[in-house]
Amino acid sequence: MMKSSKILLSMKNLKKYNDLTFLDDKNKQIKLSDYHGNLILLNFWATWCAPCKEEMPSLDMLTKNKNLDNLMVFPINVGKDSTEKALKFYEDLEIQNLNIYYDSSVTLAKIFGLRGIPTSILFNKKGEEFARIIGSIDFKDEKFIKWLSDYN
Numbered sequence: 350m351m352k353s354s355k356i357l358l359s360m361k362n363l364k365k366y367n368d369l370t371f372l373d374d375k376n377k378q379i380k381l382s383d384y385h386g387n388l389i390l391l392n393f394w395a396t397w398c399a400p401c402k403e404e405m406p407s408l409d410m411l412t413k414n415k416n417l418d419n420l421m422v423f424p425i426n427v428g429k430d431s432t433e434k435a436l437k438f439y440e441d442l443e444i445q446n447l448n449i450y451y452d453s454s455v456t457l458a459k460i461f462g463l464r465g466i467p468t469s470i471l472f473n474k475k476g477e478e479f480a481r482i483i484g485s486i487d488f489k490d491e492k493f494i495k496w497l498s499d500y501n
Contacts, residue, residue, distance in 0.1 A: 388497070389476075391470045394424055394425070408424065411488040420501065424450060426452070
């Protein structure tokens with residue numbers, strides 16, 4: 350589908366998870382279930398990950414796409430990076446539209462069985478996982494945006 354994508358897995362059998370949580374930069378717990386009704390993209394990344402660095406600016410711009418006004422993007426740091434290091438990563442890449450989130454002790458990385466980063470997991474308005482992107486992609490790719498807007 351997208352030449353820059355390593356793997357885009359679109360799922361026929363939608364997967365529902367219960368009680369998914371992660372942390373914001375103030376260590377406050379965020380519940381994914383609070384965002385039912387939104388299209389959700391969880392992006393797993395770390396500051397030491399070169400492909401993460403490559404895709405993060407286009408992920409930042411994705412949040413401003415007018416065809417995806419129902420999209421919530423949660424970049425979740427799984428590299429155990431300090432807040433200062435994560436903020437420097439954002440600053441160096443001129444990330445302006447994304448907040449920083451962290452995996453909690455009950456790690457989403459384990460729950461989702463992540464094999465590498467970056468990985469993005471997409472949830473529909475009902476909170477069901479419908480696709481995964483394994484590897485870095487250009488989130489500005491027109492075919493990707495058109496495909497994703499069908500779920501908006």
